[in-house]
Amino acid sequence: xxxxxxxxxxxxxxxxxxxxxxxxxxxxxxxxxxxxxxxxxxxxxxxxxxxxxxxxxxxxxxxxxxxxxxxxxxxxxxxxxxxxxxxxxxxxxxxxxxxxxxxxxxxxxxxxxxxxxxxxxxxxxxxxxxxxxxxxxxxxxxxxxxxxxxxxxxxxxxxxxxxxxxxxxxxxxxxxxxxxxxxxxxxxxxxxxxxxxxxxxxxxxxxxxxxxxxxxxxxxxxxxxxxxxxxxxxxxxxxxxxxxxxxxxxxxxxxxxxxxxxxxxxxxxxxxxxxxxxxxxxxxxxxxxxxxxxxxxxxxxxxxxxxxxxxxxxxxxxxxxxxxxxxxxxx
Ligand code: AVJ
Numbered sequence: 001x002x003x004x005x006x007x008x009x010x011x012x013x014x015x016x017x018x019x020x021x022x023x024x025x026x027x028x029x030x031x032x033x034x035x036x037x038x039x040x041x042x043x044x045x046x047x048x049x050x051x052x053x054x055x056x057x058x059x060x061x062x063x064x065x066x067x068x069x070x071x072x073x074x075x076x077x078x079x080x081x082x083x084x085x086x087x088x089x090x091x092x093x094x095x096x097x098x099x100x101x102x103x104x105x106x107x108x109x110x111x112x113x114x115x116x117x118x119x120x121x122x123x124x125x126x127x128x129x130x131x132x133x134x135x136x137x138x139x140x141x142x143x144x145x146x147x148x149x150x151x152x153x154x155x156x157x158x159x160x161x162x163x164x165x166x167x168x169x170x171x172x173x174x175x176x177x178x179x180x181x182x183x184x185x186x187x188x189x190x191x192x193x194x195x196x197x198x199x200x201x202x203x204x205x206x207x208x209x210x211x212x213x214x215x216x217x218x219x220x221x222x223x224x225x226x227x228x229x230x231x232x233x234x235x236x237x238x239x240x241x242x243x244x245x246x247x248x249x250x251x252x253x254x255x256x257x258x259x260x261x262x263x264x265x266x267x268x269x270x271x272x273x274x275x276x277x278x279x280x281x282x283x284x285x286x287x288x289x290x291x292x293x294x295x296x297x298x299x300x301x302x303x304x305x306x307x308x309x310x311x312x313x314x315x316x317x318x319x320x321x322x323x324x325x326x327x328x329x330x331x
Contacts, residue, residue, distance in 0.1 A: 005126070005138075005139075007118070007140075007141065008140045009141045010141060010147050011141055011142060015143075021238065021276070024274065027289075028279065033288070037291060039234075041117065042229070042233050044232065045230070045233070046117070049226060052218070052226060055220065055223075057215050057218045057219070058218065059211075060324055063324035064171065064326070066319045067325075070317075071326065073104070073105070074315070075326075075328065076098075076104070076107065078198070078315060079164060079166045079328070081164050081166035083110040083164075083166070084098055084165075084166050085165055085166065086112070086114065086170070087148065087149065087168070096128070096131070099111065099128065103132060109162055110135065110138065110162060111128065112138050113140070114142050114149040115140075118141050125139050144169070144173075145181075145185070148192050150165065150193070165193075165198075166197070167193065167199045169202065172324070174201060174202075174295075175293070176294060176295075179305075182295075183308065183309065187309045189311070190311050190331060195331055198314075198328055199327075201326070201327045201328075203302060203327065204294070204296050204297065204324055205318070206258050207322075207323060209253040209255070212296065213251050216251035216294065217251040224248075227291055230291055234274065237276070238277055239276040240275065241272055241275075246267055247267065247289075249262070250264070251263075257295070258297075259295040261292065262290070262291050263289060264289045265287070265288045268285050302325070306327070310331065311331060312330055312331070313329050
């Protein structure tokens with residue numbers, strides 16, 4: 001019999017419009033102005049992000065792939081995972097390396113990709129099932145801030161949720177969370193993991209500011225376009241009137257908090273109508289709208305954050321150049 005392929009919708013139908021409206025109203029009326037980075041990723045934004053991952057300045061994706069290429073067998077052996085649960089799986093490109101290793105180790109039975117983007121998720125999962133025809137795939141359309149794909153519901157008793165489970169959160173997306181949000185996230189992970197489950201976490205590392213800033217302000221201007229794309233999202237979804245050319249792309253390194261901030265800086269005084277919110281937003285010349293925090297980490301910091309949530313750091317792997325790390329942690 002063919003392996004099962006199911007898709008569970010855990011987001012209410014009005015999730016996106018409600019969340020965007022709430023985020024935009026709160027962020028555009030606060031001081032300083034800000035928007036959460038999740039709104040970058042409409043179809044165009046996802047395409048631009050894929051382009052970013054191929055830029056010579058943007059090393060995290062390649063560094064993470066290098067670690068997975070060299071360490072997947074070790075990860076498979078250390079976890080013994082039967083189920084791979086992946087948060088923010090997106091195009092699932094690097095997932096194959098983990099699935100290959102778990103299949104070679106003979107433990108792999110199920111894959112649970114969790115992502116807010118249904119099209120990306122179901123396409124990628126369907127392609128994976130072609131390579132792994134006996135893999136049970138149980139996709140979840142969900143927001144990782146609310147669902148971890150680890151629910152212990154009565155109707156989740158099939159192969160796909162069989163332990164040990166490996167919860168993978170790759171790409172450095174944890175860096176989009178501020179410290180208190182990270183603490184809440186790790187606490188929820190710790191509560192959901194069973195004793196033999198593990199967490200595989202990808203984190204970009206602190207390094208010289210010039211390298212970091214270049215990764216978020218590339219010479220070809222792709223990151224600038226990605227940043228400004230959030231204005232196109234507001235224009236389309238909230239009937240707003242942002243002129244992307246009226247803003248410049250800014251990437252700054254906050255040495256104290258050890259994170260990169262992306263911002264959009266108004267080139268002149270302007271007032272922008274957001275008709276869908278019945279709101280007029282004024283910017284003074286030079287005023288900035290913060291669009292992303294991308295935190296960078298150190299081994300000791302990650303170890304301490306995990307420990308505070310009751311998780312133990314068991315392995316720490318970096319690329320040869322020491323730019324990026326994968327952590328394996330467990331209860
Ligand atoms: C997908 C959140 C990991 O923070 O590096 C890339 C997004 N922003 N260039 C990151 C991003 C600007 C990326 N993450």
